Amino acid sequence: MDFLKVEAVHHTYFTKTSAVTALSDVSLKVEEGEFVSFLGPSGCGKTTLLSIIAGLFEPTEGTVTLEGRRVETAENEIGYMLQQDYLFPWKTIEENILLGLKIGVSLTPDKKAYALQLLQEMGLKGVESQFPKQLSGGMRQRVALVRTLATEPKLLMLDEPFSALDYQTKLKLEDLVSGTLKSFGKTAILVTHDIGEAISMSDRVFLFSARPGQLHKTFVIPKELRDETPFNARNHEAYPAIFQTIWKELESLEPAGER
Amino acid sequence: MSPQENVKTLHQKYIQSLNREKRWVRFYQAVIFLVFFSGWELASQKQWIDPLIFSAPSKVWGLFLTKIQDGTLMVDLGYTLSETVFGFILGTFLGTFLAAILWWSPMLSKISDPYLVVLNSMPKVALGPILIVALGPSFTSIVAMGAIISIIITTIVVYTSFKEVDPNYIKVLQTFGANRFQIFWEAILPASFPTIISTLKVNVGLSWVGVIVGEFLVSSKGLGYMIIYGFQVFNFTLVMLSLLVIAVFATVMYQLVELLERKLIKNGS
Numbered sequence: 442m443d444f445l446k447v448e449a450v451h452h453t454y455f456t457k458t459s460a461v462t463a464l465s466d467v468s469l470k471v472e473e474g475e476f477v478s479f480l481g482p483s484g485c486g487k488t489t490l491l492s493i494i495a496g497l498f499e500p501t502e503g504t505v506t507l508e509g510r511r512v513e514t515a516e517n518e519i520g521y522m523l524q525q526d527y528l529f530p531w532k533t534i535e536e537n538i539l540l541g542l543k544i545g546v547s548l549t550p551d552k553k554a555y556a557l558q559l560l561q562e563m564g565l566k567g568v569e570s571q572f573p574k575q576l577s578g579g580m581r582q583r584v585a586l587v588r589t590l591a592t593e594p595k596l597l598m599l600d601e602p603f604s605a606l607d608y609q610t611k612l613k614l615e616d617l618v619s620g621t622l623k624s625f626g627k628t629a630i631l632v633t634h635d636i637g638e639a640i641s642m643s644d645r646v647f648l649f650s651a652r653p654g655q656l657h658k659t660f661v662i663p664k665e666l667r668d669e670t671p672f673n674a675r676n677h678e679a680y681p682a683i684f685q686t687i688w689k690e691l692e693s694l695e696p697a698g699e700r
Numbered sequence: 701m702s703p704q705e706n707v708k709t710l711h712q713k714y715i716q717s718l719n720r721e722k723r724w725v726r727f728y729q730a731v732i733f734l735v736f737f738s739g740w741e742l743a744s745q746k747q748w749i750d751p752l753i754f755s756a757p758s759k760v761w762g763l764f765l766t767k768i769q770d771g772t773l774m775v776d777l778g779y780t781l782s783e784t785v786f787g788f789i790l791g792t793f794l795g796t797f798l799a800a801i802l803w804w805s806p807m808l809s810k811i812s813d814p815y816l817v818v819l820n821s822m823p824k825v826a827l828g829p830i831l832i833v834a835l836g837p838s839f840t841s842i843v844a845m846g847a848i849i850s851i852i853i854t855t856i857v858v859y860t861s862f863k864e865v866d867p868n869y870i871k872v873l874q875t876f877g878a879n880r881f882q883i884f885w886e887a888i889l890p891a892s893f894p895t896i897i898s899t900l901k902v903n904v905g906l907s908w909v910g911v912i913v914g915e916f917l918v919s920s921k922g923l924g925y926m927i928i929y930g931f932q933v934f935n936f937t938l939v940m941l942s943l944l945v946i947a948v949f950a951t952v953m954y955q956l957v958e959l960l961e962r963k964l965i966k967n968g969s
Contacts, residue, residue: 521875531890544876
């Protein structure tokens with residue numbers, strides 16, 4: 442059985458004056474334990490697709506199933522990490538990371554200990570009683586990751602989680618996130634517009650074209666790159682070739698005369 | 701001198717300059733206070749102003765002492781203070797509660813929109829006579845005055861702040877499967893605390909207006925009654941005393957709200 446299955450998803454946003462089709466006939470499958478990326482120009486409906494997979498709203502047409510069950514009915518099985526950390530500024534770090542468990546009424550001492558241990562593994566010891574404001578951007582994004590992982594989701598979705606960080610922090614965090622998810626064997630979907638990030642972190646890259654958002658092409662990342670950490674993958678000899686392939690494909694998507 | 705010592709002395713100098721500035725601010729504040737009251741006293745004694753109308757600090761102080769001794773001031777103050785506090789709390793809570801209902805049901809908020817605008821533009825003290833007839837010339841109707849004057853504006857301001865909470869916080873909660881009540885409790889309400897506190901500050905003043913006008917109308921007890929009675933018997937020392945007492949206690953209430961603000965809003969700053 443397929444782990445995550447997106448079938449013939451269409452989505453149209455309606456406003457008083459227009460109907461905008463964000464996604465048109467998108468079908469894809471993700472295997473358990475796989476790390477995939479959604480890559481594409483802005484306006485290709487990546488975030489819409491992510492929200493639909495997360496079960497935040499239903500698509501106009503089509504279905505999304507996780508282990509054979511529709512995602513609208515799934516609870517706490519999907520973790521979602523946003524562009525910015527969105528830690529609640531009036532809650533301490535500990536209250537923030539336990540939020541998902543509290544909402545799901547599953548805050549047991551075991552799970553609490555697990556969340557606090559995750560925090561330590563992320564290199565954030567002794568910040569439990571601090572407030573988000575007191576932490577740096579990279580630290581806050583790590584806390585947000587702990588908050589997402591604390592509910593032990595089966596599928597993790599990362600919506601450009603590194604785009605608001607400075608380059609150095611971003612590279613370090615890529616390694617940390619990739620390593621953490623691999624060691625837990627989590628399935629993850631990363632939305633990004635950074636080709637390098639998509640190549641270095643994922644097993645497969647789905648390339649989307651814009652207006653309307655459609656799945657254009659799928660790239661399988663060579664095994665030798667998959668086994669490396671994201672930082673080393675960027676310096677691997679197989680990296681430039683796949684980068685060029687994806688780059689050319691992206692270029693071909695841009696209609697001539699748009700720049 | 702080593703660079704570290706240099707930094708230390710510079711820092712001390714900076715602290716000293718801060719302290720000096722603070723002392724000057726306090727000094728001028730005291731000067732204004734003294735000039736105002738001694739000027740008032742002097743002008744009254746020299747008959748530059750009509751002492752019958754403007755009284756004098758010494759007369760007000762004398763009246764204050766007699767009214768403290770016979771206990772009548774405490775009785776009036778007690779009435780007005782409890783009416784104001786009740787009116788203030790009731791107004792703020794009901795206003796926030798109404799805002800929560802409007803947030804809960806967008807349909808209801810659309811329907812009620814024109815009515816809120818009408819109610820907000822209406823001068824609430826004009827409802828005084830109706831309240832007094834409906835609820836009786838008593839404690840209840842004055843508290844109602846104190847509350848009604850702030851309810852609608854609280855509702856509108858707090859509801860606006862509920863709507864302006866960053867939708868991404870709601871998204872975070874939704875991905876955890878939060879229901880509408882959890883979203884309200886974990887994100888909407890705490891994110892709006894700063895707004896609620898600032899409406900509290902406005903409501904302190906508004907409730908005093910409502911209660912004093914209510915006491916004008918009911919005319920049986922309280923500081924508002926002291927003012928209207930002093931006016932009718934042309935005892936302006938009584939009016940001035942009442943005004944000064946109101947000024948002091950309105951300030952105390954405002955300070956208490958600020959204290960609450962510091963307790964309630966914690967985010968490590």
